[in-house]
Amino acid sequence: MNYRKKTVLVNGILLLMVGSVCFAESVIETEHFTVNHEGVGKTFAELAARSAERSFSVITAKLGHEPRGEITIILTDDQDTFKTLTKGRLPDWSTAAALPGNRIVLSPLEGHKIALERIISHEIVHCVIDDAAGEIPVPRWFHEGCAQILSGRWGIRDRMYMTWMVVRGNLMTFDDIQHVFSVETDDATLAYDQSMIAVLELMRVHGGGVLREVIGGMKNGVEFTEAFTAATGIKTTDFERHYLAYLKKSYGRRSLLRLIPGTWTVIMMLAVLVYIVKKYRNRRLLREWEKSEKPGNIINFRDFPPDE
DSSP: OOHHHHHHHHHHHHHHHHHHHHHHHTEEEOSSEEEEOTTSOHHHHHHHHHHHHHHHHHHHHHHTOOOSSOEEEEEOSSHHHHHHHTTTOSOTTOOEEEETTTEEEEOOOTTOSTTHHHHHHHHHHHHHHHHHHTTSOOOHHHHHHHHHHTTOOOOHHHHHHHHHHHHHTOOOOHHHHHTGGGOTTOOHHHHHHHHHHHHHHHHHHHOTTHHHHHHHHHHTTOOHHHHHHHHHSSOHHHHHHHHHHHHHHHSSTHHHHHHSOGGGHHHHHHHHHHHHHHHHHTHHHHHHHHHHSOGGGBTTOOOOOOOO
16 A cells, blocks of 8 residues: 555544544433534533433323434524424524424524423424324324423413403314414414313313323324224314313403402503514414424424314
């Protein structure tokens, strides 16, 4: 081997060694996650890894399924990388996406450190449900409801917003929620809130273990509607009627008396007004997101067939 060939070989080996070291320095491995943080600070990546592990046991216990293999979390340092990974299917202001193959992408990171654990938890729920269901389509109200419950918050302003929607008669059916991103006049925020309340009511009526039972049925290859009926004893259409009646009863005009009694009425109504204005100011952005792809930041989310 001549000197030039030896030099090329040595340089190649050195490049591979340096590349391996750089790759190792940009990856954090935990029991259930691999966090890739190339271009992103290690401190933030470690926070993401700890947040994911804290959420994992709670989520998998509640849903009764632990994904096969680890979940990969990709922390991106710029919007261009995020667009490349999500194939440009989400709007510029999106911060997270659950991708096929148990992958989660987070970007941009600035301004979202406080909500990091909530965002990661939301996407983990999607990964767990998709992994359990396999090729079986899961309706969006169930998917998003589970994700909202296990990651979101429900406060006085959210309750007031729902009351406002009920009083105005702006409720969505499950079919509306399923197609919320293809209908320009629909409200994605309302779809998320209704989905969460639907799953909460499902758990209240049929017990906290109902989510595990439904998901367990799909793990065994049973379609969602059949798994739902086996777990609850009723059809999804019957539950939908019950749930919509529950919404109207619990969030109608009378709920205002229970929600904001006494001298706080004026103050709370002003707060609600500000909250509603803010919701509607963001509505145009929500519609753009709705038209861009699928709900819940799930790429390639399959359409769920209507109940027979």
